[in-house]
Amino acid sequence: MDKVFVFDTTLRDGEQAPGIALNAKEKLEIAEQLARLEVDVIEAGFPITSVGDFEAVKQIAENVKGPQIAALARAVDIDIDRAWEAISSARDPRIHVFLSTSDIHRKYMLEATEEEIVAQAVAGVKRAKGYTNNVEFSPQDATRTDADFLCEVVRASIEAGATTVNIPDTVGYTLPHEFEELLSYLYEKVPQLHDVILSVHCHNDLGLAVANSLSAVRVGARQVETAVNGIGERAGNCSLEEVVMALKTRRDLVWVDVTVNTREIARTSRLVSLLTGYPVQPNKAVVGANAVAHESGIHQHGVLQDRMTYEIMDATEIGYEGGQIVLGKHSGRHAFSAELEKMGYELSKDELQRAFERFKELADRKIQISDSDIEAIIADEMRTSGDTWELVDLTLVGGTTVEPRATARVKTPDGEVVQESASGDGMIDAACGAIVRATGVDARLLSFSVGAVTAGTEALGDVTVQVDVEGDRFTGRGVSTDVVEASARAFLNAINRATRVGRRERATDAPGP
Ligand code: KIV
Numbered sequence: 001m002d003k004v005f006v007f008d009t010t011l012r013d014g015e016q017a018p019g020i021a022l023n024a025k026e027k028l029e030i031a032e033q034l035a036r037l038e039v040d041v042i043e044a045g046f047p048i049t050s051v052g053d054f055e056a057v058k059q060i061a062e063n064v065k066g067p068q069i070a071a072l073a074r075a076v077d078i079d080i081d082r083a084w085e086a087i088s089s090a091r092d093p094r095i096h097v098f099l100s101t102s103d104i105h106r107k108y109m110l111e112a113t114e115e116e117i118v119a120q121a122v123a124g125v126k127r128a129k130g131y132t133n134n135v136e137f138s139p140q141d142a143t144r145t146d147a148d149f150l151c152e153v154v155r156a157s158i159e160a161g162a163t164t165v166n167i168p169d170t171v172g173y174t175l176p177h178e179f180e181e182l183l184s185y186l187y188e189k190v191p192q193l194h195d196v197i198l199s200v201h202c203h204n205d206l207g208l209a210v211a212n213s214l215s216a217v218r219v220g221a222r223q224v225e226t227a228v229n230g231i232g233e234r235a236g237n238c239s240l241e242e243v244v245m246a247l248k249t250r251r252d253l254v255w256v257d258v259t260v261n262t263r264e265i266a267r268t269s270r271l272v273s274l275l276t277g278y279p280v281q282p283n284k285a286v287v288g289a290n291a292v293a294h295e296s297g298i299h300q301h302g303v304l305q306d307r308m309t310y311e312i313m314d315a316t317e318i319g320y321e322g323g324q325i326v327l328g329k330h331s332g333r334h335a336f337s338a339e340l341e342k343m344g345y346e347l348s349k350d351e352l353q354r355a356f357e358r359f360k361e362l363a364d365r366k367i368q369i370s371d372s373d374i375e376a377i378i379a380d381e382m383r384t385s386g387d388t389w390e391l392v393d394l395t396l397v398g399g400t401t402v403e404p405r406a407t408a409r410v411k412t413p414d415g416e417v418v419q420e421s422a423s424g425d426g427m428i429d430a431a432c433g434a435i436v437r438a439t440g441v442d443a444r445l446l447s448f449s450v451g452a453v454t455a456g457t458e459a460l461g462d463v464t465v466q467v468d469v470e471g472d473r474f475t476g477r478g479v480s481t482d483v484v485e486a487s488a489r490a491f492l493n494a495i496n497r498a499t500r501v502g503r504r505e506r507a508t509d510a511p512g513p
């Protein structure tokens with residue numbers, strides 16, 4: 001059987017989804033989890049775009065063992081040099097060079113002729129080759145590129161040394177049968193394509209990213225580019241969990257192997273959702289809360305007799321044996337840190353102390369603590385690690401007859417603690433108002449949703465917010481046993497993301513892909 005390589009771009013294309021701005025700690029934690037998931041390649045970022053992203057990619061390259069570590073670069077020298085600087089310490093580094101090839105991108109974005117594009121692609125691949133043998137080339141907007149010109153660029157990139165050729169459906173435009181035809185045409189006209197790995201990178205604008213990736217595998221693609229929970233630009237990327245489970249479940253038809261450790265899928269999905277602030281819809285294939293639930297009596301009856309009646313995947317194969325009770329009120333620091341170690345978290349002394357305090361607070365209210373509770377606490381700590389603004393505490397006064405009023409104490413970027421109060425339409429509105437005053441950031445709560453990490457009335461509240469910060473929209477997430485505190489944390493998390501993005505934009509003017 002042939003192997004299909006899984007190239008995960010959660011930390012690069014996934015992170016380009018609106019409102020997500022991960023800090024280095026969060027990116028490193030996700031990368032460690034992707035390594036536990038045993039993906040083949042982690043695209044860690046796009047180093048030229050900011051000092052923060054460069055540093056995060058560098059840390060991943062230095063610390064994460066197992067998968068190849070890739071960095072993205074436009075086909076220009078400064079990008080390629082910077083990408084190499086970030087990943088050179090990885091055991092198996094890859095430079096991913098891209099350049100637009102479609103008429104529309106050439107005309108409106110690059111103002112370049114076809115000849116100039118071919119020359120630039122060749123120069124970019126050769127420059128990357130000067131650093132490493134492992135070079136991927138992507139003709140951006142390939143599916144809207146004239147097929148014969150695409151053949152010419154692909155041929156030239158292989159002759160220049162590309163070892164993987166990636167065909168992106170950048171705007172999620174193609175249909176499965178059309179994509180098969182395009183890739184077959186490429187194989188026919190560019191026989192050298194058989195000597196390298198053909199990869200595909202499908203966006204989900206028409207909801208076809210997974211279907212298109214599967215079609216590509218049918219005609220010979222041996223790398224699929226994915227993002228956990230399908231996050232990414234606009235409607236997102238090909239969802240890792242869906243394409244992997246489709247390839248595994250229908251191995252009888254596709255005849256290929258994927259070596260991802262599927263038992264880590266559920267946990268990876270939860271971690272990415274917690275750290276990006278992007279919730280997973282309940283009916284999402286494979287990782288949605290309802291994906292392994294059976295509601296109707298007929299289904300429940302069938303599943304009780306034999307799971308195969310209505311289940312095509314074994315939930316434990318996706319890692320759904322989680323939710324076990326692991327700790328309780330009497331568990332001490334030792335048991336807590338041993339559990340974290342077992343779960344694969346490595347925390348500094350300070351982080352461990354803060355996480356332990358949060359655990360104790362929770363254990364006072366909740367008799368049994370599950371691994372999902374611990375994941376939520378750790379994710380919350382990671383989200384706030386290195387943050388500009390920190391919530392010190394929150395005091396609330398109110399009731400059905402008293403106007404809600406909140407006082408927030410917030411630690412500023414200089415370490416000073418500022419206290420401000422505000423009234424509001426409700427407790428959450430008052431808490432957000434107090435934070436706006438304390439930070440001086442013009443932020444407005446746009447939407448709010450609350451969930452619970454586990455079942456039961458004493459569960460941790462998990463709040464996701466959308467916040468308008470000076471005209472741009474950011475997501476924020478926070479957990480606490482108290483829903484108002486969780487909301488305040490989520491609101492401040494969104495402000496911190498906005499601050500991070502502001503810093504990145506000031507640091508560079510390099511455009512994203
Ligand atoms: O969608 C796209 O074309 C990309 C490339 C950089 C591969 O993300």
Ligand code: ZN
Pocket residue numbers: 013168170201203233
């Ligand atoms: Zn993309």
